Amino acid sequence: MGLFDFARNIGNKLFGSEDEAPEKIKGHIEEENPGVSNLEVSVKDGVATLSGQAESAEAMQKAVLMAGNVKGISEVHADGLTAPAPVQEVQYYEIQSGDSLSAIAKKYYGKASDYPRIFEANREVIKDPNLIYPGQKIRIPVE
Structure with a gap:
Protein backbone atom coordinates (compact mmCIF):
# COMPACT_ATOMS: atom_id res chain seq x y z
CA MET A 1 0.00 0.00 0.00
CA GLY A 2 2.96 2.29 0.53
CA LEU A 3 2.52 6.00 1.19
CA PHE A 4 -0.58 8.16 1.64
CA ASP A 5 -0.65 11.95 1.90
CA PHE A 6 -3.05 13.74 4.25
CA ALA A 7 -3.82 17.31 5.30
CA ARG A 8 -1.80 17.77 8.48
CA ASN A 9 -3.82 20.61 9.98
CA ILE A 10 -7.25 18.93 9.94
CA GLY A 11 -8.83 15.84 11.41
CA ASN A 12 -9.43 14.29 14.81
CA LYS A 13 -7.25 15.85 17.48
CA LEU A 14 -5.95 12.83 19.38
CA PHE A 15 -2.63 14.03 20.75
CA GLY A 16 -0.98 17.15 22.10
CA SER A 17 2.63 16.27 21.39
CA GLU A 18 4.25 13.98 18.88
CA ASP A 19 5.69 11.92 21.75
CA GLU A 20 2.21 10.68 22.65
CA ALA A 21 1.04 10.32 19.03
CA PRO A 22 2.00 6.64 18.47
CA GLU A 23 0.11 5.43 21.54
CA LYS A 24 -2.94 7.61 20.79
CA ILE A 25 -3.15 6.61 17.12
CA LYS A 26 -2.67 2.92 17.95
CA GLY A 27 -5.45 3.15 20.55
CA HIS A 28 -7.71 4.95 18.08
CA ILE A 29 -7.26 2.20 15.47
CA GLU A 30 -7.55 -0.65 17.97
CA GLU A 31 -10.69 0.86 19.54
CA GLU A 32 -12.57 0.37 16.27
CA ASN A 33 -10.61 -2.82 15.47
CA PRO A 34 -10.83 -2.83 11.67
CA GLY A 35 -8.98 -6.19 11.65
CA VAL A 36 -5.32 -5.46 12.32
CA SER A 37 -3.26 -7.54 14.73
CA ASN A 38 0.18 -6.84 16.20
CA LEU A 39 -0.27 -3.19 15.26
CA GLU A 40 2.72 -0.94 15.84
CA VAL A 41 2.69 2.81 15.17
CA SER A 42 5.56 5.26 15.09
CA VAL A 43 5.38 8.97 14.33
CA LYS A 44 8.18 11.32 13.33
CA ASP A 45 7.72 14.84 11.95
CA GLY A 46 4.04 14.22 11.20
CA VAL A 47 4.68 10.95 9.36
CA ALA A 48 2.97 7.88 10.82
CA THR A 49 4.42 4.46 10.06
CA LEU A 50 2.20 1.40 10.57
CA SER A 51 3.23 -2.23 10.86
CA GLY A 52 1.37 -5.40 11.73
CA GLN A 53 -0.91 -7.91 10.02
CA ALA A 54 -4.26 -6.96 8.51
CA GLU A 55 -6.84 -9.71 8.00
CA SER A 56 -7.93 -8.10 4.72
CA ALA A 57 -6.97 -5.33 2.32
CA GLU A 58 -10.05 -3.47 3.56
CA ALA A 59 -8.78 -3.61 7.15
CA MET A 60 -5.41 -2.27 6.02
CA GLN A 61 -7.03 0.57 4.06
CA LYS A 62 -9.19 1.54 7.02
CA ALA A 63 -6.21 1.54 9.42
CA VAL A 64 -4.30 3.84 7.07
CA LEU A 65 -7.27 6.21 6.76
CA MET A 66 -7.84 6.21 10.51
CA ALA A 67 -4.20 7.15 11.13
CA GLY A 68 -4.07 9.73 8.36
CA ASN A 69 -7.31 11.50 9.25
CA VAL A 70 -5.73 12.58 12.55
CA LYS A 71 -4.73 16.19 13.06
CA GLY A 72 -0.94 16.45 13.01
CA ILE A 73 -0.40 13.59 10.51
CA SER A 74 0.65 14.52 6.98
CA GLU A 75 1.66 11.10 5.65
CA VAL A 76 1.13 7.45 6.47
CA HIS A 77 3.63 4.77 5.48
CA ALA A 78 2.15 1.29 5.55
CA ASP A 79 4.86 -0.84 3.93
CA GLY A 80 5.20 -2.78 7.19
CA LEU A 81 1.49 -3.56 7.32
CA THR A 82 0.83 -6.84 5.55
CA ALA A 83 -2.52 -7.85 4.09
CA PRO A 84 -4.00 -10.26 1.56
CA ALA A 85 -4.61 -8.97 -1.96
CA PRO A 86 -7.74 -6.83 -2.32
CA VAL A 87 -10.91 -8.59 -3.43
CA GLN A 88 -12.68 -5.34 -4.33
CA GLU A 89 -11.26 -2.32 -6.10
Missing part, protein backbone atom coordinates in the same frame (compact mmCIF):
# COMPACT_ATOMS: atom_id res chain seq x y z
CA VAL A 90 -11.52 0.95 -4.20
CA GLN A 91 -10.83 4.55 -5.00
CA TYR A 92 -9.94 7.18 -2.46
CA TYR A 93 -11.74 10.47 -2.24
CA GLU A 94 -10.86 13.65 -0.36
CA ILE A 95 -13.93 15.40 1.02
CA GLN A 96 -14.40 18.90 -0.42
CA SER A 97 -16.23 21.85 1.10
CA GLY A 98 -19.97 21.44 0.53
CA ASP A 99 -19.77 17.65 0.02
CA SER A 100 -22.25 15.21 1.50
CA LEU A 101 -22.18 11.44 1.31
CA SER A 102 -25.30 11.66 -0.87
CA ALA A 103 -23.55 13.97 -3.34
CA ILE A 104 -20.49 11.71 -3.41
CA ALA A 105 -22.72 8.65 -3.99
CA LYS A 106 -24.45 10.43 -6.88
CA LYS A 107 -21.07 11.26 -8.40
CA TYR A 108 -19.67 7.71 -8.14
CA TYR A 109 -22.79 5.53 -8.37
CA GLY A 110 -25.34 7.75 -10.12
CA LYS A 111 -27.79 7.67 -7.19
CA ALA A 112 -27.67 9.83 -4.06
CA SER A 113 -29.61 7.12 -2.21
CA ASP A 114 -26.53 4.86 -2.42
CA TYR A 115 -24.77 6.92 0.28
CA PRO A 116 -25.11 4.08 2.88
CA ARG A 117 -22.72 2.03 0.73
CA ILE A 118 -20.03 4.68 1.21
CA PHE A 119 -20.85 5.04 4.90
CA GLU A 120 -20.60 1.27 5.49
CA ALA A 121 -17.27 1.11 3.63
CA ASN A 122 -15.92 3.79 5.99
CA ARG A 123 -17.73 2.99 9.25
CA GLU A 124 -14.51 3.11 11.29
CA VAL A 125 -13.47 6.38 9.61
CA ILE A 126 -16.85 8.17 9.59
CA LYS A 127 -18.85 7.96 12.82
CA ASP A 128 -21.90 9.88 11.54
CA PRO A 129 -22.80 10.21 7.84
CA ASN A 130 -23.74 13.85 8.49
CA LEU A 131 -20.37 14.71 10.06
CA ILE A 132 -17.73 14.68 7.34
CA TYR A 133 -15.20 17.48 6.89
CA PRO A 134 -13.14 18.96 4.05
CA GLY A 135 -9.78 17.24 3.71
CA GLN A 136 -10.95 13.94 5.21
CA LYS A 137 -10.07 10.95 3.03
CA ILE A 138 -12.43 8.04 2.56
CA ARG A 139 -12.72 4.80 0.57
CA ILE A 140 -15.13 4.52 -2.36
CA PRO A 141 -15.82 0.90 -3.35
CA VAL A 142 -15.85 0.56 -7.13
CA GLU A 143 -18.85 -1.19 -8.62
Whole structure:
Protein backbone atom coordinates (compact mmCIF):
# COMPACT_ATOMS: atom_id res chain seq x y z
CA MET A 1 0.00 0.00 0.00
CA GLY A 2 2.96 2.29 0.53
CA LEU A 3 2.52 6.00 1.19
CA PHE A 4 -0.58 8.16 1.64
CA ASP A 5 -0.65 11.95 1.90
CA PHE A 6 -3.05 13.74 4.25
CA ALA A 7 -3.82 17.31 5.30
CA ARG A 8 -1.80 17.77 8.48
CA ASN A 9 -3.82 20.61 9.98
CA ILE A 10 -7.25 18.93 9.94
CA GLY A 11 -8.83 15.84 11.41
CA ASN A 12 -9.43 14.29 14.81
CA LYS A 13 -7.25 15.85 17.48
CA LEU A 14 -5.95 12.83 19.38
CA PHE A 15 -2.63 14.03 20.75
CA GLY A 16 -0.98 17.15 22.10
CA SER A 17 2.63 16.27 21.39
CA GLU A 18 4.25 13.98 18.88
CA ASP A 19 5.69 11.92 21.75
CA GLU A 20 2.21 10.68 22.65
CA ALA A 21 1.04 10.32 19.03
CA PRO A 22 2.00 6.64 18.47
CA GLU A 23 0.11 5.43 21.54
CA LYS A 24 -2.94 7.61 20.79
CA ILE A 25 -3.15 6.61 17.12
CA LYS A 26 -2.67 2.92 17.95
CA GLY A 27 -5.45 3.15 20.55
CA HIS A 28 -7.71 4.95 18.08
CA ILE A 29 -7.26 2.20 15.47
CA GLU A 30 -7.55 -0.65 17.97
CA GLU A 31 -10.69 0.86 19.54
CA GLU A 32 -12.57 0.37 16.27
CA ASN A 33 -10.61 -2.82 15.47
CA PRO A 34 -10.83 -2.83 11.67
CA GLY A 35 -8.98 -6.19 11.65
CA VAL A 36 -5.32 -5.46 12.32
CA SER A 37 -3.26 -7.54 14.73
CA ASN A 38 0.18 -6.84 16.20
CA LEU A 39 -0.27 -3.19 15.26
CA GLU A 40 2.72 -0.94 15.84
CA VAL A 41 2.69 2.81 15.17
CA SER A 42 5.56 5.26 15.09
CA VAL A 43 5.38 8.97 14.33
CA LYS A 44 8.18 11.32 13.33
CA ASP A 45 7.72 14.84 11.95
CA GLY A 46 4.04 14.22 11.20
CA VAL A 47 4.68 10.95 9.36
CA ALA A 48 2.97 7.88 10.82
CA THR A 49 4.42 4.46 10.06
CA LEU A 50 2.20 1.40 10.57
CA SER A 51 3.23 -2.23 10.86
CA GLY A 52 1.37 -5.40 11.73
CA GLN A 53 -0.91 -7.91 10.02
CA ALA A 54 -4.26 -6.96 8.51
CA GLU A 55 -6.84 -9.71 8.00
CA SER A 56 -7.93 -8.10 4.72
CA ALA A 57 -6.97 -5.33 2.32
CA GLU A 58 -10.05 -3.47 3.56
CA ALA A 59 -8.78 -3.61 7.15
CA MET A 60 -5.41 -2.27 6.02
CA GLN A 61 -7.03 0.57 4.06
CA LYS A 62 -9.19 1.54 7.02
CA ALA A 63 -6.21 1.54 9.42
CA VAL A 64 -4.30 3.84 7.07
CA LEU A 65 -7.27 6.21 6.76
CA MET A 66 -7.84 6.21 10.51
CA ALA A 67 -4.20 7.15 11.13
CA GLY A 68 -4.07 9.73 8.36
CA ASN A 69 -7.31 11.50 9.25
CA VAL A 70 -5.73 12.58 12.55
CA LYS A 71 -4.73 16.19 13.06
CA GLY A 72 -0.94 16.45 13.01
CA ILE A 73 -0.40 13.59 10.51
CA SER A 74 0.65 14.52 6.98
CA GLU A 75 1.66 11.10 5.65
CA VAL A 76 1.13 7.45 6.47
CA HIS A 77 3.63 4.77 5.48
CA ALA A 78 2.15 1.29 5.55
CA ASP A 79 4.86 -0.84 3.93
CA GLY A 80 5.20 -2.78 7.19
CA LEU A 81 1.49 -3.56 7.32
CA THR A 82 0.83 -6.84 5.55
CA ALA A 83 -2.52 -7.85 4.09
CA PRO A 84 -4.00 -10.26 1.56
CA ALA A 85 -4.61 -8.97 -1.96
CA PRO A 86 -7.74 -6.83 -2.32
CA VAL A 87 -10.91 -8.59 -3.43
CA GLN A 88 -12.68 -5.34 -4.33
CA GLU A 89 -11.26 -2.32 -6.10
CA VAL A 90 -11.52 0.95 -4.20
CA GLN A 91 -10.83 4.55 -5.00
CA TYR A 92 -9.94 7.18 -2.46
CA TYR A 93 -11.74 10.47 -2.24
CA GLU A 94 -10.86 13.65 -0.36
CA ILE A 95 -13.93 15.40 1.02
CA GLN A 96 -14.40 18.90 -0.42
CA SER A 97 -16.23 21.85 1.10
CA GLY A 98 -19.97 21.44 0.53
CA ASP A 99 -19.77 17.65 0.02
CA SER A 100 -22.25 15.21 1.50
CA LEU A 101 -22.18 11.44 1.31
CA SER A 102 -25.30 11.66 -0.87
CA ALA A 103 -23.55 13.97 -3.34
CA ILE A 104 -20.49 11.71 -3.41
CA ALA A 105 -22.72 8.65 -3.99
CA LYS A 106 -24.45 10.43 -6.88
CA LYS A 107 -21.07 11.26 -8.40
CA TYR A 108 -19.67 7.71 -8.14
CA TYR A 109 -22.79 5.53 -8.37
CA GLY A 110 -25.34 7.75 -10.12
CA LYS A 111 -27.79 7.67 -7.19
CA ALA A 112 -27.67 9.83 -4.06
CA SER A 113 -29.61 7.12 -2.21
CA ASP A 114 -26.53 4.86 -2.42
CA TYR A 115 -24.77 6.92 0.28
CA PRO A 116 -25.11 4.08 2.88
CA ARG A 117 -22.72 2.03 0.73
CA ILE A 118 -20.03 4.68 1.21
CA PHE A 119 -20.85 5.04 4.90
CA GLU A 120 -20.60 1.27 5.49
CA ALA A 121 -17.27 1.11 3.63
CA ASN A 122 -15.92 3.79 5.99
CA ARG A 123 -17.73 2.99 9.25
CA GLU A 124 -14.51 3.11 11.29
CA VAL A 125 -13.47 6.38 9.61
CA ILE A 126 -16.85 8.17 9.59
CA LYS A 127 -18.85 7.96 12.82
CA ASP A 128 -21.90 9.88 11.54
CA PRO A 129 -22.80 10.21 7.84
CA ASN A 130 -23.74 13.85 8.49
CA LEU A 131 -20.37 14.71 10.06
CA ILE A 132 -17.73 14.68 7.34
CA TYR A 133 -15.20 17.48 6.89
CA PRO A 134 -13.14 18.96 4.05
CA GLY A 135 -9.78 17.24 3.71
CA GLN A 136 -10.95 13.94 5.21
CA LYS A 137 -10.07 10.95 3.03
CA ILE A 138 -12.43 8.04 2.56
CA ARG A 139 -12.72 4.80 0.57
CA ILE A 140 -15.13 4.52 -2.36
CA PRO A 141 -15.82 0.90 -3.35
CA VAL A 142 -15.85 0.56 -7.13
CA GLU A 143 -18.85 -1.19 -8.62
